[in-house]
Amino acid sequence: MSNSIIKFKHVAKKYDKKEIISDLNFEIKKGEFITVLGSSGSGKTTTLKMINGLEKPTSGEIIVNGENLKNANLVNLRRHIGYVVQSIGLFPHMTIAQNIAVTPKLLGWSQDKIDQTVSKLLEVVGLEDARFKDAYPSQLSGGQQQRVGVARALSTNPPIMLFDEPFSALDAITRQNLQQELKTLHKNLNDKTFFFVTHDINEALFLGDRVMVMNNGMIEQFDTPENLIDHPATQYVSDLLGTVQQNKNLWEHFND
Numbered sequence: 360m361s362n363s364i365i366k367f368k369h370v371a372k373k374y375d376k377k378e379i380i381s382d383l384n385f386e387i388k389k390g391e392f393i394t395v396l397g398s399s400g401s402g403k404t405t406t407l408k409m410i411n412g413l414e415k416p417t418s419g420e421i422i423v424n425g426e427n428l429k430n431a432n433l434v435n436l437r438r439h440i441g442y443v444v445q446s447i448g449l450f451p452h453m454t455i456a457q458n459i460a461v462t463p464k465l466l467g468w469s470q471d472k473i474d475q476t477v478s479k480l481l482e483v484v485g486l487e488d489a490r491f492k493d494a495y496p497s498q499l500s501g502g503q504q505q506r507v508g509v510a511r512a513l514s515t516n517p518p519i520m521l522f523d524e525p526f527s528a529l530d531a532i533t534r535q536n537l538q539q540e541l542k543t544l545h546k547n548l549n550d551k552t553f554f555f556v557t558h559d560i561n562e563a564l565f566l567g568d569r570v571m572v573m574n575n576g577m578i579e580q581f582d583t584p585e586n587l588i589d590h591p592a593t594q595y596v597s598d599l600l601g602t603v604q605q606n607k608n609l610w611e612h613f614n615d
């Protein structure tokens with residue numbers, strides 16, 4: 360794969376002496392929207408955190424954007440990787456604008472450039488500048504706060520965005536709206552690579568160009584939603600998607 364942006368080669372990870380991941384191999388192309396499904400404890404979050412160096416592999420190689428993470432400056436790496444988690448982690452005493460501008464400020468951007476970026480990002484995530492810029496996180500709904508989380512992760516225009524169950528605390532309608540918006544956002548942002556962990560099978564199938572199905576620290580199948588449904592590689596995948604198969608027509612029209 361010539362335009363590979365994330366590559367795992369024989370990656371293993373132990374916590375204490377327990378092997379969580381034994382031999383993980385995969386490659387992601389620049390611009391792909393990857394979703395990750397799997398049982399609780401299957402190693403999804405660990406895999407995601409190894410991409411931005413929050414966790415280190417016990418053995419194996421991880422190449423991100425052409426750089427082997429063994430030799431990478433991790434602070435610098437993380438500035439080039441957006442990270443959105445379920446517990447959004449906005450600073451309560453800072454306004455929305457200040458929350459979005461945390462990293463740009465650390466990087467010493469001019470106030471003009473910061474103001475312009477904040478305005479643009481609020482627009483990108485569908486929040487009105489005038490209403491939200493000077494508000495505090497506690498004045499926003501969960502869905503609105505999650506949008507700020509996405510805006511903040513986009514502030515330095517990173518080529519890679521990692522999402523760890525960002526929508527799991529939201530109600531079904533807000534969640535569906537945000538899914539649609541995230542899909543559009545990905546389409547409009549040129550060539551950004553998204554790595555999105557979720558427990559929601561429909562969400563994974565709807566958003567992913569390819570879906571990684573993990574179980575016991577291994578990849579059961581890494582394939583397009585269509586192939587997962589039509590040709591499940593293992594019993595685990597087949598069982599996981601069993602309920603969805605019946606609803607195939609339902610989610611297919613979302614992809615139109």
Ligand SMILES: Nc1ncnc2c1ncn2[C@@H]1O[C@H](COP(=O)(O)OP(=O)(O)OP(=O)(O)O)[C@@H](O)[C@H]1O
Binds near residue numbers: 374375397400403405
């Ligand atoms: N810091 C840690 N120390 C020890 N064990 C850990 C640590 N982090 C994760 N683990 C273990 O590694 C395994 C994989 O955890 P991980 O968080 O990657 O799973 P997950 O697939 O994200 O699960 P979930 O869907 O519940 O979020 C689990 O058995 C977990 O208990």
Ligand SMILES: [Mg+2]
Binds near residue numbers: 403
């Ligand atoms: Mg997890």
